Amino acid sequence: MMGTAHRMAVAAVAAAAALSYVQTAQATNGAYSHAFGTRAKGMAGAGTALAQDAIAAGVNPAAMAFVGNRVDVGIEAFMPDREYSSNGAAFPITGAESDNKLFLVPDLGVNYEISEKGSLGISIAGNGGMNTEYPKTVFAGGSIPTGVDLSQMFVGVTYAHKLTPNHAIGVTPVFAAQRFKAYGLEPFAGQSTSPGNLTGRGYDYSYGGGFALGYQGKLSDTFRVGVGYISHMYMTPFDKYKGLFAEQGDFDIPPVLNAGVAWEFLPGWTVAADYQRIFYEDVKSISNVHTNLPLNLGSNGGGGFGWQNMNVAKLGLQWVATDALTLRAGASYNTSPFEGDQILFNVLAPAVVRVHASVGATWAFNENHEVSFAYTRAFSNTKSGQGPAAFGGALVNLRMDQHDLAVGYTYKW
Numbered sequence: 001m002m003g004t005a006h007r008m009a010v011a012a013v014a015a016a017a018a019l020s021y022v023q024t025a026q027a028t029n030g031a032y033s034h035a036f037g038t039r040a041k042g043m044a045g046a047g048t049a050l051a052q053d054a055i056a057a058g059v060n061p062a063a064m065a066f067v068g069n070r071v072d073v074g075i076e077a078f079m080p081d082r083e084y085s086s087n088g089a090a091f092p093i094t095g096a097e098s099d100n101k102l103f104l105v106p107d108l109g110v111n112y113e114i115s116e117k118g119s120l121g122i123s124i125a126g127n128g129g130m131n132t133e134y135p136k137t138v139f140a141g142g143s144i145p146t147g148v149d150l151s152q153m154f155v156g157v158t159y160a161h162k163l164t165p166n167h168a169i170g171v172t173p174v175f176a177a178q179r180f181k182a183y184g185l186e187p188f189a190g191q192s193t194s195p196g197n198l199t200g201r202g203y204d205y206s207y208g209g210g211f212a213l214g215y216q217g218k219l220s221d222t223f224r225v226g227v228g229y230i231s232h233m234y235m236t237p238f239d240k241y242k243g244l245f246a247e248q249g250d251f252d253i254p255p256v257l258n259a260g261v262a263w264e265f266l267p268g269w270t271v272a273a274d275y276q277r278i279f280y281e282d283v284k285s286i287s288n289v290h291t292n293l294p295l296n297l298g299s300n301g302g303g304g305f306g307w308q309n310m311n312v313a314k315l316g317l318q319w320v321a322t323d324a325l326t327l328r329a330g331a332s333y334n335t336s337p338f339e340g341d342q343i344l345f346n347v348l349a350p351a352v353v354r355v356h357a358s359v360g361a362t363w364a365f366n367e368n369h370e371v372s373f374a375y376t377r378a379f380s381n382t383k384s385g386q387g388p389a390a391f392g393g394a395l396v397n398l399r400m401d402q403h404d405l406a407v408g409y410t411y412k413w
Contacts, residue, residue, distance in 0.1 A: 030337040032128040038074045038408030042360015042374035043316025044330030046272040048260030049226035054109030057123040057158040060228035061170030062214035065160035074408030076105040082400040096134040117162040127152040130349040139187045146184025166218040176233045191295035194243030201240035208235035222264040230256040245285035246302040268320040276312040306342030328360040340385025343396040350398040353378040370410040378402035
């Protein structure tokens, strides 16, 4: 059997490999993934109070104290449909549907019990992003194609400690990496503080980090609670796009709060409920509005996407049907990240889905090997709004729906 150092080294190599091939996705809760890990995806992300796998640190680091020695690896096939339509002069065509409808997103987690009370783990996952690639000119005077591509990845090393057999805390230093490119935005050059760093510069890369903290406790034989906080991730700026994003290319990753309960109301039947708040307003390049002229893109107060803080409610159900088979289902609802008067820039990031429904299952071949799957449907939603008068005052309609299929493998010892 491998020693601890060997296992952690293997995990680090796997993390680097995953970073090398992760693809972009337009995540479902704004620009943030709706769940981390295949098991949580099967419950629509409800799991702050559950210890499901070694990727749980992405929501609650304390969960790692209860998952045991294990390796979890998964791959997600994310399939979004997104489109816009408009009747305004700012748009030379009446609408378009975005290309790129399949994105592969990996995740991996390793956890090892270093003592009766402590565990050490590594978790990596795609945190989120946004992507559009319209095969036609979107903004009058722009180039073909038009779109943006943002992807984000978290790598966390977690130490979790049992205060008592039923209560634990955890801490995770997080390394974050992201890449971005934009194209077709030439019509906004006159509104930029650095027109040469606005659009068409290819990929730029940004690095930084923060931390996550969590608590999970079993208050009775059937009732658990949990809370997790992921801090503001301070990132290096996108220098190639300092004429687009506020604060000279700054694009930090906002903090997130998760809180949840889990109740085993019948033997083998557990219901979990989570509340999540994503603090998009902490990042100016995301939250600054773009209704006032001049936009001064790239300045400290420059126009952004106009996103507000988002609230998400998640409800999941798990049934341990047999020693080998566990079934899951869930649903979630999120508030809209932006108002209708912020519709113009959000053609590039049409985060308008509100309701998700998920199903999933785990099959244990034996005490060491398991496979899991999850399917999530983000139902079609349309948001309409009026663009700024200076850009033609166009009526714009954004629509998106999503399919998401995740498969995971677990090795336990």
